[in-house]
Amino acid sequence: MAKNYGAVAALKNTSLSVLPGEVHALMGANGAGKSTLVKILTGAIRHDRGTILVRGKAHLVRSPADARRAGLVSVYQEPSLIPDLDVLANLRLTQTPVEPFRNWVRELGVPDLDMRDNARDVPLAIQRVLDLARALAIEPDVLLLDEMTAALPANLAERVLDVVKRQSRTGRSVIFISHRFVEISALCDRATVLRDGETVGVVDISPGVEERIVELMLGAKIEKARAAQRQATEASAHGEAGTRIAVRNLRVGTKLQDVSFDLKDGEVAGVVALEGQGQDELFAALAGSTKPSGGTIEVDGRQVRFSHPVDAVRAGIAYVPGDRSEALAMQQSVRENIALPFSAAFRNWGPIRMGQERATVQSAIERLQIDTRAQREVQRLSGGNQQKVTIARWIAVDARTILCFDPTRGIDVGTKQEIYKLLRQLAAQGKSVLFYTSELEEIQLACDRAIVIFGGKVVDILPVEIADEPALTRAAYGLPRDAKAAVGILAETASSEGARP
C-alpha cells in the first residue's frame, strides 16, 4: 500500500507514505503540521491540493465517513466521546461493534469498564483508551494515533504500545505521532519528520537516530540542555528558604486521603503519581476550585480556606491546568488572555491603561518566547504556544506560586526545554512551583524534589539525585525505595532504556 499526500496550502509540501504492517512515526515540532495532516487524512478538514492514495487507489476523503470507508481511522489528541452519553450510546453513535470493543478494552488493561457510565464520569486517561478501543474495533487498515500516550499513566501507556505493536504484525499499518523518543524507538519502523508544513526527511528508526530526528525537526542542532545547565542553576538556588505552602493531612473527597508536604520558596517540587491517585484533587484544592474535606493548608504560615479560585489568586497561587482549553479564552487575543487576571478584581473594571498593559504583556511574551504570528485568536496558536500563554498570564501578574498540572503534555521537545528552563528561572527568583508530570524523566530535568502520591497518600519524597525513572516508577506503584523486586515490563523498559547504545 502506498499513500501519498501532496502539497496543501496550510501544509506546504507534505508527503507521507506508509507500508503495510508498518508502524510509522510522524514527528515535528509544535505547529509543524502533524495534527493538520492527521485531520486531513481522516476527513475532519479538507485539503486544498494533493491526493490521498490507499493501496494505489486515489480516495476522495471529504468527511470522516469517507476516511473510514477508505480504511483510515484516527484517535485524536483530545478525547472524542460525547460526555453526556454513556459509553454504549457513544459506540452506537459511531456504529462500532460492541463485542470487539469490549475485548479491546480488556486487552488494553481496563478490566472493569461499566458500559452504562456516562463518558463524562470516565477518567481522562481511560477515555483515551476507549477512543483507541473504538478505533481498533472497526479494524482499520491504517490507524492514526495522535499523541495517544500523552495523557496516559505509565502502566496504561505500556499496554497501548503493546497492542499497537501487535496490530502491525497483522499487516495493518499504524501512523504514530508522539514526542516521546522512548516510545518511537521501541515501536516504530520508520519516521517521517515535518517542519513548517513540509516533509523534511524520512528516516529508518535505528539506535542513535534520535539526534538525527531532532536535527531535522528543528532545522539546526540543539545542544543537549540537560544536567550541566541544571547543575548551574541549582547552585544558585537553595539556601535557607522559607516555607511557602504547608499542606497537612489534606483530604479531598474519596480520592485524596492524607497528604502532607511543604513547598518552599525558590523550589520546584515535582508531583508524581499514576493516573487517578488524587493528584487532580490535590491541585484543585490548592487552587481553590474544590473544598477539602479535611486537613489544613497554610500559606506563609497562615492557615487558609479557599472557597473560590479568587482566594487562591489573592494569596498569590496560580493554577495552570493541564487541559489548555480550560485556561484560555480561545477566541480572544494573546494579549487579552495574558492580561485576563488584571481585570478580574472589581476595582480593576474601569478603563485599562493600554500602554502599561502592552508593556507588561510584551515582556511576558518575550520571556516565554511566544510565537505571536497568530496572536489575534489564541485558538490559532499551536498547542505549545497556547501552553506558554497560560503560563505567561501568571508571569505577568508575578504570582508567587505556580501550580503546573502536566504543562508539557503533547508539546514538542524544544518547547518542553523552554518550560523547564522557565520553571528553574522562576525558582531562582524565589518563586515556588508545584509541578505534576506524567513524564517521569521530567522530574530530573526540572525539579528539586519529587513528591510521590499513591492511593491518595504521599508515599515517598525523593531528592532529585535519586529520582530517576526506575526509582520513581517503583515509588509510584507504592513500592518502598530500596525494593529490588521487578515491577513488570515497565521497570524493564525503563532500565533497558539506559542500556541501549
Added chain:
Amino acid sequence: MSIIATASPTVPLGRRVKRFMGDYPLVPLLILLVLLVVVLQIMQPGIVNQRWIANTVKFAIPLALLAGCQTMTMLTGGIDLSVGTVATMAAFIVATQGVDNPAPVAMLIALIPALLVGFANGIGVGVFRVHPLIMTLGTSLIGVGCLQVYQRTVIGSGAKVPDFLIWLGTGVTWGFPNALLLFIPVAALLIFIQKRTGFGRLLYAVGDNERATRLSGVQYWQVILALYMFSSVLAGIMGLLYMGLIRAPSLSLAEPLVLPSVAAAVIGGTSIFGGRGGYTGTIVGALILTVLTTLLTILQMPEGARRILFGAIVLLVTAAYLRIIEDR
C-alpha cells in the same frame, strides 16, 4: 467561490478578500447597507434625501439602543428578553408620572423598575445560574403583570409625556435628529466599555470560557449582576426616548422591538454563543433592519408576505455574513 485569478501564487484573490473581510467584519455590513439604500432609491427614485435619512436614523436609534443591551449580554453568551418590558414600563411610568411630577423626577421614578428587573436578572443568572433566556423571559412576564396592576391605579389621571422627551425623540436640529444627542454618547460609552475597560474585557472572556475566567480569579456573579443591571437601565433609557418618539403610552410599546433588537445584534456579527462581536456592528445591523423595513413597506404587499420576506432576509443575511467573516 468562482474567482480563480491569483494575485500571488499562493493566495488566491477570493481567499484574500475573505481574509480581509474576516479582519474587518464591518466592511461587508456597510456594503450591504449601501446596497439596500441603492435598491430603495432605484425602486422609488428620489426617496433618499436628507429628510429620509434623518427619519431613518431617528427610528434606528431606539432599535440600536435595545440592540446594545443584547450585544452586551450576548457577549457573555446570554440574552436579555426583558428589555422590551423594561422599556415599556419606563415609558408608561414616565408618561403617567409626568402628570403630577416635574419631568426629571418622573424620569428617575421611571428608571426604578428597570433597576429592579436588572437586579433580579443578574441575581438569577449570576448566582442561581438560571438560563438567561428563561430568567429574562420570567422577569419580563412579571414586569408586564406589575405594569397592568399599576395601570389600574393611574387609570383616571391621564398621561403627559415630558416636553423634553418629545423634543429629544422627534425633534430635528439642522437636519440632525436630536436623539443623536443621547445616542452618540451612549454608543461611545458602550464601545469604550467593550474595548477599553476591564469590565468589557471580562464580558468577552466570560462568554468565551467561563472556567478560564474563574481560574483567573474572576467572580462570575459580579460580572453578570453588573451586566444585567446595566442592560436594564439602558433599556429603561431607551423606553424614555421611545416614549418621546411615539408619544402614545401603551402596555406593549416596545415589545415589538425585542426580537429585532436580537436580530440587529446578530446581523452585526455578535455571536449568540458569546465571546465575539461588538457594538459598532450592531449599530450597522440596526440601520440595515430599519432600511429593510422601509424597503418592504414601499413594496405593495400584504402584511403577511412582508413579514415572511423580512424574516427570510434576516436569516439569509445572518447566515451569509457568518460564512463571509468566518475564516475556515
